[in-house]
Structures are given as structure tokens and as C-alpha cells.
Amino acid sequence: DVVMTQSPLSLPVTLGQPASISCRSSQSLLHSDGNTYLSWFHQRPGQSPRRLIYKVSKRDSGVPDRISGSGSGTDFTLKISRVEAEDVGVYYCMQSTHWPTWMFGQGTRVEIK
């Protein structure tokens, strides 16, 4: 199975400052169809997860453009250019290239300093 490893697991950030979360996969996520199927989710306390990004960098409707995804192969990054209070919570990456096991990373907890 593909293993997804996120770092850091905890990320204290100052409001207005940038934040970056790394996600690494144990195998390349490049699919034979040329796409790379890596998604990012955000889960606020007490809420269901919400998808932010799919196919590495495609932002969902309503996701602010200060949140972006990048990467290729086995190394991926979620960046928040200026952290706002609504960004607190846990962020998860997930691979779906190597189905039928859909693997999530361990999660990264973002909190305000």
C-alpha cells in the first residue's frame, strides 16, 4: 500500500503569516492517464472534512486563492499565503492514484500562536 507522510504534524502560526504543509507518498502518484491524483482536505473542530484541492492544485469553489497546492511525483505541498483565524483545524492529504486503497496522511494540526 502507498503510505502518505505529512509534516509537520503540528503547526503553530501567527495570523497574517504564511504556512506550509508537506505531504510525501511512498510511490509516485502520477497515473497512467497523465494526471496526479492528490487531494487536500480541511477539518475544523467538530466538523466534517471539506475538500480544498484536488489533482494537486485545482482549488474547489469557495476556497480562497491564498490557499494553493503544488507538487509532483511523490512530493506535495499545501501553502497558505496569509493565515486567517478560519484556517485553524487539521489538514489531510489523500492519494487516489493507487486504488482500491484510498490513503490519507496522518493530518497536520494548524493553530494560531
Added chain:
Amino acid sequence: QVQLVESGGGVVQPGRSLRVSCEASGFTFSTYAMHWVRQAPGKGLEWVAAIWYDGSDKYYSDSVKGRFSISRDNPKNILYLQMDTLRAEDTAIYYCARGTLDVETPAATSFDSWGQGTLVTVSS
């Protein structure tokens, strides 16, 4: 808009069974694969099971294979998860999540919609 509403959670003794449901609305249920994802208290997300749009294929994580069964009733727009021989480590919030359209590769699964979850507690 897409809505997924889970129900059926509760407290159950180890070794017993429970069935949770997910009622879908706001989209053509019969054209989408559907999944169950769970989250143990204070822990991360774990994919549990998937079922193709027409029920023709089903997949399970190793942790539930042989004990859980996913099914769907397309005319009623309902997804089910039958959980047998429950263990304490199955205690979690169970979310249903939407998968891919029937014409897409399953690799494109990205869980664009989630329900609010239903809590299953396995305890004596």
C-alpha cells in the same frame, strides 16, 4: 445542493452488529461511486469501504474485510454499511463520502462531498 445524511450510529457491545445508513440528495445518486470513511476519537481519517455506482464492485480496507459489508439502494438513494463482529477499535465517527462518476476512473476519487457523520461506539 449535494446532501449526505448519515444515521444509525449508537452504542453496541463487542461482537454484535450494527447497520449505518447514508441518505443522499441533490445529485443523481445512481451515477456515483460511494465510500465510507471513519475517524476514531482524536485520530485521523481512515478509508473503510467503496461501492461502484451500480453496486457491481465493492472494496474494503484490510481492517474491516470479512466483517463489514457495503451496499446501496439506488431507487431509494441510500448507502449502507453493515458492520458485524464489532470490536472496540471500530469505535469512530462514520462518514459517507461521494466518489467518482460512473464514467470517471476510480483514481479520480477525491471525496468532494461528505456527510456530517454518525458515531458508532463499541463498548460493553
